[in-house]
Amino acid sequence: MSQFDLELAKIQKIYPGGTLAVEGFDLRVEKGEFISFVGPSGCGKTTTLRMIAGLESITSGDLLIRGRNFTNIPAEQRPTATIFQNYAIFPHMTVYQNLAFGLEVRGLPASEIKSRVDAIIDTLELGDVASAREAALSGGQKQRVALARGLVTKPEILLLDEPLGALDANLRKSIQEELKILQRDLGITFVFVTHAQSEALAMGDRVVVMNAGRVEQISDPFELYTRPQSGFVARFIGRNKIISGQLAQVSDGRAQVQTNAGLLVGVPGFDTSQASVDAEAMVVTPSEYVELMPHGSDKGDAETNLVSGTVQSVDQVGQVVYVNLHVDDALEVRLETHREMIADKGVEPGTVMDMRWKAERSTVVLGA
Ligand code: ATP
Numbered sequence: 049m050s051q052f053d054l055e056l057a058k059i060q061k062i063y064p065g066g067t068l069a070v071e072g073f074d075l076r077v078e079k080g081e082f083i084s085f086v087g088p089s090g091c092g093k094t095t096t097l098r099m100i101a102g103l104e105s106i107t108s109g110d111l112l113i114r115g116r117n118f119t120n121i122p123a124e125q126r127p128t129a130t131i132f133q134n135y136a137i138f139p140h141m142t143v144y145q146n147l148a149f150g151l152e153v154r155g156l157p158a159s160e161i162k163s164r165v166d167a168i169i170d171t172l173e174l175g176d177v178a179s180a181r182e183a184a185l186s187g188g189q190k191q192r193v194a195l196a197r198g199l200v201t202k203p204e205i206l207l208l209d210e211p212l213g214a215l216d217a218n219l220r221k222s223i224q225e226e227l228k229i230l231q232r233d234l235g236i237t238f239v240f241v242t243h244a245q246s247e248a249l250a251m252g253d254r255v256v257v258m259n260a261g262r263v264e265q266i267s268d269p270f271e272l273y274t275r276p277q278s279g280f281v282a283r284f285i286g287r288n289k290i291i292s293g294q295l296a297q298v299s300d301g302r303a304q305v306q307t308n309a310g311l312l313v314g315v316p317g318f319d320t321s322q323a324s325v326d327a328e329a330m331v332v333t334p335s336e337y338v339e340l341m342p343h344g345s346d347k348g349d350a351e352t353n354l355v356s357g358t359v360q361s362v363d364q365v366g367q368v369v370y371v372n373l374h375v376d377d378a379l380e381v382r383l384e385t386h387r388e389m390i391a392d393k394g395v396e397p398g399t400v401m402d403m404r405w406k407a408e409r410s411t412v413v414l415g416a
Contacts, residue, residue: 062107086244087284132211289335314350317408329414331411356400
């Protein structure tokens with residue numbers, strides 16, 4: 049048997065009418081992994097999920113579940129269950145009946161149905177509302193019923209399409225945590241679609257970033273946050289500072305990027321076979337690693353980047369402070385920091401300050 053629960057090989061979807069929604073999608077998911085799909089509206093997340101579920105046909109490519117080819121197998125014969133944003137709870141049935149329904153359709157014996165429904169009601173703490181109908185449920189309870197209905201069929205893979213989208217921010221956060229714990233305890237593979245990058249990063253063991261029907265990057269959340277591999281990911285994920293320019297020098301695993309106004313920024317750990325001098329490139333650095341220092345207080349060295357700029361404005365929102373710096377005509381930087389990080393450093397409009405960070409924290413991304 050395959051070591052992978054789910055394999056997508058060169059999956060493509062062209063809708064009738066010609067829209068190319070998904071192209072060259074490759075992914076291998078291990079058993080028990082929590083995979084998030086994230087990307088802007090229309091990038092193909094839902095289409096991909098629906099192809100895995102069998103709710104949408106696959107134009108070309110292969111879909112394997114536990115090593116078996118399911119590309120052309122209908123939805124009801126796949127070991128998957130899908131949870132949608134609108135929950136799709138039957139309003140005329142009680143919670144208990146909603147949970148039993150999918151098992152009755154499958155023709156399971158009554159005793160088996162009862163024991164499975166009782167177990168899932170217990171796991172998701174739905175005992176108090178087992179005989180309630182949808183209209184009497186809170187948003188969080190509806191979400192749990194939808195989840196229970198997916199899990200009661202004992203799927204090998206649970207597919208979730210923006211399942212928390214209808215919840216308010218506080219509830220969303222607590223259900224995120226519950227869901228993550230539940231997934232870990234059950235050991236079931238989850239594929240979770242969201243357009244919210246913070247949710248994708250908080251939930252996923254790995255995150256698939258999609259853009260315009262293609263996979264941009266598949267990484268664990270920390271890698272994605274700290275080492276984006278494309279300009280799209282650098283802009284879409286995290287709060288990166290991006291310095292654009294051209295490669296001025298590549299040698300000994302080190303890149304130097306020069307902005308149009310002549311600023312040079314060095315980055316170690318660069319695969320120098322990737323590109324040659326003059327290629328368009330960006331130095332991408334997570335905001336958290338950039339420190340604001342009084343100008344000239346640090347001399348800098350090969351391991352430390354120092355970039356000075358004139359403070360244009362300082363905007364305070366609670367404890368968070370946004371500092372806009374004019375570096376040169378090619379570069380304005382908006383830095384997000386905390387009040388205590390800049391206290392007594394004389395950060396005010398008109399002052400020249402140094403941004404300082406460890407060069408190894410940056411990643412060079414090719415392209416403009
Ligand atoms: P959202 O976050 O808005 O749900 P998404 O990333 O899930 O977006 P999809 O819904 O998969 O994106 O859509 C991908 C592309 O396919 C879009 O261009 C969309 O307009 C198109 N599309 C989706 N469903 C259909 C359909 N049934 N027929 C034709 N085109 C479709």
